Structures are given as C-alpha cells and as structure tokens.
Amino acid sequence: MKSIFQATVRDLSHKGLGVVDHPDGRTFFVRGTWPGDFGEFEVDHGAQKYDEANLLQIIKSSADRIEVQCSFRGYRPGQCGGCPWMIAEYSSQLKYKIKRLHHALEKRKVSVASEIFRPIVASPKIYGYRNRVQLKTDGRKLGYVSEASSIFAPVNHCMIMNEKLHEIFHEVLATLPRDDFKPSGGHNWCYLDLDDELKSHEITVNKRRPFRQGNTEQNVFMKKWVELKFQNLPKHFPVIDLFCGSGNFTEVLSGLGFTNILAVEVQGSALTMLKNKELRGVRILELDINEKGSWAQIAKYQPHARAILVDPPREGLVKRKGFFKYLDNLEHIFYISCELDTFSRDTSDLVNHHWSLREVTPIDLFPHTPHVEILSHFSKPNS
Ligand SMILES: C[S@@+](CC[C@H](N)C(=O)[O-])C[C@H]1O[C@@H](n2cnc3c(N)ncnc32)[C@H](O)[C@@H]1O
Structure with a gap:
C-alpha cells in the first residue's frame, strides 16, 4: 500500500537523508532532499526500506539548494547514487557536517567545551578533488553501483575525480570492451581501483589497493x-x-x-x-x-x-x-x-x-x- 503526503524537510538524519514527518506521526527519511525543502513524498508501506519515503516533487526549494551540475547524480536506476549532498550550497553542507559531529558526541553523552572544537577545515576543491575511486565494470562500461538501487550505473564522466584520475579513467574507458574485465562474485560487474598514482595499464580488476587518503x-x-x-x-x-x-x-x-x-x-x-x-x-x-x-x-x-x-x-x-x-x-x-x-x-x-x-x-x-x-x-x- 502506498500513501502520498506533503511536508517540509526539517533536518538531516544520522545518515544524511532528509527527515520528514508523515501526517500519521511517523518520521521518514528521504534521499535527495535538504532541510527547508517543501515537497510531496510517497511511502511504500510494503517496501523493504520501511523508514524511507520517495521524493515525488519539490514544491518549494530550500534556500540552500543549488542546481546539481552532475548529470549522473540521482537515485533512479541508471543514476550513480553518489554525492548525495551535491544538491546543497557547500557552506550548508559544512554546517550539517558540524551538526553531525556535535550530535554524535551528545548521543554518547560526551560533553565538550566549546573552545575544544576548532572550525571545520573546508576542502580547497569541492569538485575534482578525489585522487582514487573504486569503479565497477561489466567489461563494456565503467560506472558505480548505486547504494540506493544496487544497480550498476555506467558513467563517462565524474565531477569529483581530479584531473589526473579523470585522464586515467578515460584511458581505461577507451580500452573497452575487453574480456579480462569479467563479472565476478555473483554480480554483473567486477571492481577496479583507480588511483592517480597508477598508469592505466597497471590497473587490474578485483585487486584492492592499500589504503590511501582520498583527497x-x-x-x-x-x-x-x-x-x-x-x-x-x-x-x-x-x-x-x-x-x-x-x-x-x-x-x-x-x-x-x-x-x-x-x-x-x-x-x-x-x-x-x-x-x-x-x-x-x-x-x-x-x-x-x-x-x-x-x-x-x-x-x-x-x-x-x-x-x-x-x-x-x-x-x-x-x-x-x-x-x-x-x-x-x-x-x-x-x-x-x-x-x-x-x-x-x-x-x-x-x-x-x-x-x-x-x-x-x-x-x-x-x-x-x-x-x-x-x-x-x-x-x-x-x-
Ligand atoms: C584509515 S587507514 C589509515 C592509514 C594511514 N594512517 C594513512 O593515513 O594512509 C586505516 C589503516 O588501518 C589498517 N587496518 C585495518 N584494520 C586493522 C587491524 N585490525 N589491525 C591493524 N591495522 C588495521 C588498514 O589496512 C589501513 O591501512
């Protein structure tokens, strides 16, 4: 059974999803929304993710909303499901990151004097900052598997990769289709760790690289x-x-x-x-x-x-x-x-x-x- 309701997003959840109140008193989490958005939402009462509602339309946008620049962002099949906060001004993203930190400490009843907290260190680049990513491939395309839909979403561009990583990404893309990138592990894809310290011919599937700070x-x-x-x-x-x-x-x-x-x-x-x-x-x-x-x-x-x-x-x-x-x-x-x-x-x-x-x-x-x-x-x- 499905129901539709209108509400204003009042906060962000622990996981960073918009929080809305259903008229029957229950609270739902909605991807792709930001505090201050007034929208129409749908709840599928039989769905697996019982506490999530879907956004049907934004009726009035939050003042902090911005136009998303990436054409692959989103939660429908075929969209990559990444960069969930790309919908909001960077200053607002930072504000909510600080709020998450305070909330996490409060939940554990850790009281911290205000002078202990230093200001958040913003990323100098908000696009083109990543030096490594894990991609998926079916041997024909490269992409991400959306956390929302668990569906492989091919991409031919990614706004968060740095310039060098993007070059490597395109070099690998140019070698497709290829038979050595075989789906594995019961999926219709295998994974590729791309790193701007590697040459494109050094990249092999299903080989995890040692940890490296990503920015x-x-x-x-x-x-x-x-x-x-x-x-x-x-x-x-x-x-x-x-x-x-x-x-x-x-x-x-x-x-x-x-x-x-x-x-x-x-x-x-x-x-x-x-x-x-x-x-x-x-x-x-x-x-x-x-x-x-x-x-x-x-x-x-x-x-x-x-x-x-x-x-x-x-x-x-x-x-x-x-x-x-x-x-x-x-x-x-x-x-x-x-x-x-x-x-x-x-x-x-x-x-x-x-x-x-x-x-x-x-x-x-x-x-x-x-x-x-x-x-x-x-x-x-x-x-
Ligand atoms: C967040 S990374 C930090 C690495 C390093 N400090 C850096 O800046 O690149 C965490 C590291 O812990 C290692 N690690 C994970 N589980 C571990 C365990 N149980 N015992 C020891 N090391 C572990 C990982 O292999 C990884 O290298």
Whole structure:
C-alpha cells in the first residue's frame, strides 16, 4: 500500500537523508532532499526500506539548494547514487557536517567545551578533488553501483575525480570492451581501483589497493596537523603509529627526527610500501589489532610509548581493553577518525579512563557526502 503526503524537510538524519514527518506521526527519511525543502513524498508501506519515503516533487526549494551540475547524480536506476549532498550550497553542507559531529558526541553523552572544537577545515576543491575511486565494470562500461538501487550505473564522466584520475579513467574507458574485465562474485560487474598514482595499464580488476587518503590537498593539511602536534614532543619519546598503512604519517614522524617509532598495520602490501620508503627511526610490526594478545605484543615492542597516533578504519578501536591495560606511559593520543559513531564511542571511553580531550578539528575530505574526518588530541591531565 502506498500513501502520498506533503511536508517540509526539517533536518538531516544520522545518515544524511532528509527527515520528514508523515501526517500519521511517523518520521521518514528521504534521499535527495535538504532541510527547508517543501515537497510531496510517497511511502511504500510494503517496501523493504520501511523508514524511507520517495521524493515525488519539490514544491518549494530550500534556500540552500543549488542546481546539481552532475548529470549522473540521482537515485533512479541508471543514476550513480553518489554525492548525495551535491544538491546543497557547500557552506550548508559544512554546517550539517558540524551538526553531525556535535550530535554524535551528545548521543554518547560526551560533553565538550566549546573552545575544544576548532572550525571545520573546508576542502580547497569541492569538485575534482578525489585522487582514487573504486569503479565497477561489466567489461563494456565503467560506472558505480548505486547504494540506493544496487544497480550498476555506467558513467563517462565524474565531477569529483581530479584531473589526473579523470585522464586515467578515460584511458581505461577507451580500452573497452575487453574480456579480462569479467563479472565476478555473483554480480554483473567486477571492481577496479583507480588511483592517480597508477598508469592505466597497471590497473587490474578485483585487486584492492592499500589504503590511501582520498583527497590530496586535505592530506597535506592532515600531515601538517600531525607535524604541529608532534613537533614539540621530545624526539627521544618512544611513539607508535597505529594503523600506519603505507606510512603516510610515519613519514612525518620520521621527518621530525623521532628515533623510536613503532609503525603497526595489518596489511602486508601497505607495509611493503612503507619498508620501501626506508624511513629513519622506524620499526614495523605487522599485526591485526583485533586479535587476542595484540596490545601485549605492541607493549612488548614499544613498552614505554609516550605518544600514539591512531588512525583506524571506520570500526575505530574495537578492542580497547588492552589499550588501557598495557600502555601506561602514554601521555598523548592523537586520534584521527573517519567515523563519527566510533569516534564518539572511543572518546567516551577515553574520557571515562581519565583522558582529557584537548582538541577536535573536523576536516572535510569528501565534499557532497555526509562524511566528516576528525583530528583529535587527548592528553593525561598533567601532561
Ligand atoms: C584509515 S587507514 C589509515 C592509514 C594511514 N594512517 C594513512 O593515513 O594512509 C586505516 C589503516 O588501518 C589498517 N587496518 C585495518 N584494520 C586493522 C587491524 N585490525 N589491525 C591493524 N591495522 C588495521 C588498514 O589496512 C589501513 O591501512
């Protein structure tokens, strides 16, 4: 059964979808809407996504709405489903990113003094900023699989790729159709990791690249931030770069002159890249931090660590007990997070273990998405 209703979008949800109230009192989430939009919506009461309504038409646009410049954006079959916030002014996107951060911390009852929050660091480029993307291909076309429809949507242009990546994208596109790009894994596509550090002929299907920060300009900022935070610490301090990847931040620590850096990471291919950098003062530990005994192992290799840089994947610090048990000498934690829920969870735990939150700097790595990256600093009260 379907019903149609009119409403004003009153907020954005946790996932960044518009929030509307149905006349019967229920709340629905709507893709492709922005707070202030007055529109007509349809609810399919038998649909799988029971809490989502579809936008039928915008009757009056939000003052923050802008004309979308990408012809592939949208949620119908054949549209890519990406860049959900491309409908709004960038300043409004940033405002809602900050709101998401505050909301996530409030939900965990973490109270943060206002001077701890630094202004959000806007992306210098809001189009053409991405240095890598994962595309899908059926051997004939390149595209994305829409999160909304789960349908493969071919594209021949992508506004968020940087110039170099776009060139590579077109070089690969020019080689199609080809038989080595075979659908796999029960899908009608396979995946391609495109990266502006690769040549187009080096790109192979279903081969995951080690992690790389996706916005080159903002990565420069993040490295500078790490440099500023560590530069005043004594260089003989034993430090840990946990979730070091291929050494993006390890390079900074080594460059500052730290002589005792333990770089920890699970992915062997990332660590091979780090080894090839031949950084001074760095020892490498290949380890899955979620495995039993991993914190004890870190403590064995770096028993007197005084500062730690933590840059986990979205799941955050899943196994934290060992962290509190083994790293007694720690004075500073620099926590870089790509996921607000787990950042808030871990912050709450740290605060409950008597760590003081000194700084929270949100930074926008991915314009047109709800994503917010956090740069944060915790210290022991008398450090
Ligand atoms: C957000 S990335 C950060 C990488 C690096 N700091 C950078 O800036 O490029 C997170 C890293 O954690 C690694 N990782 C994920 N799960 C892990 C685990 N359970 N144990 C150790 N490392 C893990 C990933 O392979 C990835 O390199």
